[in-house]
Amino acid sequence: MGGQRTLSVLLLLMMGVVTTALPATTGDITTIVDMTSTVGPSSATVCGTPPLNNKIVGGENAPAGSWPWQASLQMSDGHVCGGSLINKVWVMSAAHCFASSDPNGWNISLGRQTLEGINSNEVSRTVAEIIIHPDYNNFTKDNDIALLKLSSPVDFTNYILPVCLAASDSVFNNGTDSWVTGWGNINEGVPIPSPQDLQEVEVSVVGNRQCDCLNGAGSITDNMLCAGDLAGGKDSCQGDSGGPMVIQQNSVWVQSGVVSWGHGCARPNLPGVYTRVSSYQTWIDSHIKTDKPGFVQFISSGVDADSDYICSDGPTTTVDPYPYPYPYPYPYPYPYPYPYPYESIFDHGHSLFSSVYLLSTLFILMFLTI
Ligand SMILES: *[C@@H]1O[C@H](CO)[C@@H](O)[C@H](O)[C@H]1NC(C)=O
Ligand SMILES: *[C@@H]1O[C@H](CO)[C@@H](O)[C@H](O)[C@H]1NC(C)=O
Ligand SMILES: *[C@@H]1O[C@H](CO)[C@@H](O)[C@H](O)[C@H]1NC(C)=O
Secondary structure, eight states: OOEESOSTTOOBOOSOBOOOOOOSOOSOOOOSSOOSSSSOSOHHHHTTOOTTOOOOTTOOOOOTTSSTTEEEEEETTEEEEEEEEOSSSEEEEOGGGOSSSOOTTEEEEESOSBSSSOOTTOEEEEEEEEEEOTTOOTTTOTTOOEEEEESSOOOOOSSOOOOEEEOTTOOOOTTOEEEEEESSOBBTTBOOOTTOBOEEEEEEEEOHHHHHHHHOTTOOOTTEEEEEOTTSSOOOOTTOTTOEEEEEETTEEEEEEEEEEESSSSOTTOOEEEEEGGGGHHHHHHHOOSSOOOEEOOOOOSOOTTTTOOOTTOTTOOOOOSOOOSSOOSSOOSSOOSSOSSOOTTSOGGGHHHHHHHHHHHHHHHHHHO
16 A cells, blocks of 8 residues: 655655755855844745756756755654745645644754754644544545645744745646655665655656556546655655655745655656645645745746656556565565465466466366366
8 A cells, every 4th residue: 555654754855965064154144135024025926946956957966055945844843844945934834744633743854954863943833633534535545635834934034934835727737857855764674774864756747647547547636746756765754744745946946745655665667756835825725824835837848748648557556565676586485475466367468477477377277177
């Protein structure tokens, strides 16, 4: 089954570790926004334009301040989920991060670079209110989105800024270049090493039709958005849940997805699944009355390669539930690992070999009986 990407420090951002080295600034922080004003600029005017992000597509290391909307949602001083700051007082995350809408015990950390040690730019807030999407489905993970109201607003700095959100008419063609950030596991079951720097990974959108074929027919709803590297090795993972997937358009960073679920992490042909932020503009708008988040329409040009995608091995694709390395090693290990990974001939794809094996056995038996 699909694993949700919650729990402490799990996840799979396999790219370079974000460096902690700060530009040599002393004392003063130069900002593009007026931080002394008690009112300050509206979130919609400053969203998605971090002054310290000079990311080039294909780049690897990002200094502190690259992803100033990244939040760590903590319980009992431990990281549980990611989140994103969307205005001065609201953080967006995934519904599956919360057992209930009781805000007690949560502590939201912003402006943070490492989970361990001192973070001079860090600011934390307790939570006044948690709004879980009323149609969140804990089994299908449909509508996996939640809003958290901070106990008091935060001031924007170079290290704490809101992200813009994908507006409802946004289009993300297959292959759209995206970035995911978080403190989750760097591989299945492997937490990020000390001092637990914020990780970033570059992934590409995988269209819903192809993603549905790969993750299991019927598993991907219109409210989901997939991304990954079909070759494997790049993905979000446990502990990244609730964190942002962002796309840059005309120098503005727009959040397209919320880390939601996946089969394992970074496995080949199993892209990660994200909540499709653009499906929720109306819902978000209905809960945030003042200092509205900035909604930006993301446009993909050209024809979406996914628009007429048909599952290559029929519409009934299912996913092997066992955490067994893929592709399977050859020759097969003996004794076979348990649970037996080469299920039935009705299982597709992975068990092609076993179907061939079974069929040839049948042929030999038929031959012998003649
Ligand atoms: C919240 O987290 C910050 C940073 O880890 C910590 O300094 C602070 O004491 C925490 N606050 C509460 C109320 O737990
Ligand atoms: C949601 O499902 C997970 C398993 O996927 C389970 O551990 C959890 O308790 C469920 N939560 C609720 C609120 O039912
Ligand atoms: C979608 O994009 C990925 C690269 O990100 C590519 O591997 C895949 O073949 C594309 N799908 C289609 C249907 O073109």
